[in-house]
Amino acid sequence: MxxxxxxxxxxxxxxxxxxxxxxxxxxxxxxxxxxxxxxxxxxxxxxxxxxxxxxxxxxxxxxxxxxxxxxxxxxxxxxxxxxxxxxxxxxxxxxxxxxxxxxxxxxxxxxxxxxxxxxxxxxxxxxxxxxxxxxxGTHRIRGSVIFKLLYSEGQDYFNGYRSIFHLKERKTGKPISVLDVEKYRNKQTNICADLDVxxxxxxxxxxxxxxxxxxxxxxxxxxxxxxxxxxxxxxxxxxxxxxxxxxxxxxxx
Incomplete structure (x- = not known):
């Protein structure tokens, strides 16, 4: 199958x-x-x-x-x-x-x-x-990659993987909801994600x-x-x- x-x-x-x-x-x-x-x-x-x-x-x-x-x-x-x-x-x-x-x-x-x-x-x-x-461990993912995934895969991608893919502000570490990612479109370097490995x-x-x-x-x-x-x-x-x-x-x- x-x-x-x-x-x-x-x-x-x-x-x-x-x-x-x-x-x-x-x-x-x-x-x-x-x-x-x-x-x-x-x-x-x-x-x-x-x-x-x-x-x-x-x-x-x-x-x-x-x-x-x-x-x-x-x-x-x-x-x-x-x-x-x-x-x-x-x-x-x-x-x-x-x-x-x-x-x-x-x-x-x-x-x-x-x-x-x-x-x-x-x-x-x-x-x-x-x-x-x-x-x-964790692997840090840059904001530009996050937006590439958002545009190619959509919000469902992040919702599906939210237990292993942790969105946050790069400097403060504050968690970010997938619904708020779009707010960082013009300041992509301000966000990142940690991938669990x-x-x-x-x-x-x-x-x-x-x-x-x-x-x-x-x-x-x-x-x-x-x-x-x-x-x-x-x-x-x-x-x-x-x-x-x-x-x-x-x-x-």
Missing amino acids: KPKGSLRKGAKMEFVLKHLHPVKIKEIKPIGNGDRVCLDMMSNFKSGHGLLVGSYNRSLFLIHCETMPNQFVSKRPARVNAGPVSMYVLCSNFTTKYLNELKPGDALFTVDSKGKTSVNTVARSKIEPRPMLLIR ETIVQDAETVPLVCRDGRPKSMKQLKPGDRIMAYIQNPELQSRHFGMAYEGFCLER
């Missing part, structure tokens, strides 16, 4: 560097055990590269390969400790799969913080119970995320206020059907 909206074939999609953003961490908290997927790839990752993985299609976080030294294990440059089984991962044809679906031979998209891309192929997937952490990772030293300066940092060292890299999907293409992005309403939270 096809969803409402127009499907877009994954093969025609492309990586857009300007959608790779630093997002601000708001909260990190333990959420119990889950089935973690660890991916061993056919080739070593290039320096600085990792996989785009996340809880939501709208935000895929850059999980770095295991090249950081620590006191527990040696470097494993062909491995990414990706996250729990239900997370999305970006494939080489720009569709997504659940981590649970991956098998040897699947080609995944890899990227670094500067936007350099490549493809790496799964050799083995390991699923094991491990303690998990929830990482919540999150992912889940294993609570382990071997899970580095990529910071805004391009350096990997173990999740054990991350804290609220830090900024880590994530791929923020086009707002018009936040929905997916069998891994393919399409234009249509789909609220993930």
Whole structure:
């Protein structure tokens, strides 16, 4: 059954560097055990590269390969400790799969913080119970983008996503109703929106995320206020059907 909206074939999609953003961490908290997927790839990752993985299609976080030294294990440059089984991962044809679906031979998209891309192929997937952490953050959206969405999608877009898309005045932080947005037509720089994003990772030293300066940092060292890299999907293409992005309403939270 096809969803409402127009499907877009994954093969025609492309990586857009300007959608790779630093997002601000708001909260990190333990959420119990889950089935973690660890991916061993056919080739070593290039320096600085990792996989785009996340809880939501709208935000895929850059999980770095295991090249950081620590006191527990040696470097494993062909491995990414990706996250729990239900997370999305970006494939080489720009569709997504659940981590649970991956098998040897699947080609995944890899990227670094500067936007350099490549493809790496799964050799083995390991699923094991491990303690998990929830990482919540926000991505700031400029006023000009808000008005572009308002004109192209209408007020229903903001009403549908109001639980994850928080309109406010940029300087004061005062919340703004979608009904009042039009008042800022001639002063678009005075408004912004915070988009809720999150992912889940294993609570382990071997899970580095990529910071805004391009350096990997173990999740054990991350804290609220830090900024880590994530791929923020086009707002018009936040929905997916069998891994393919399409234009249509789909609220993930």
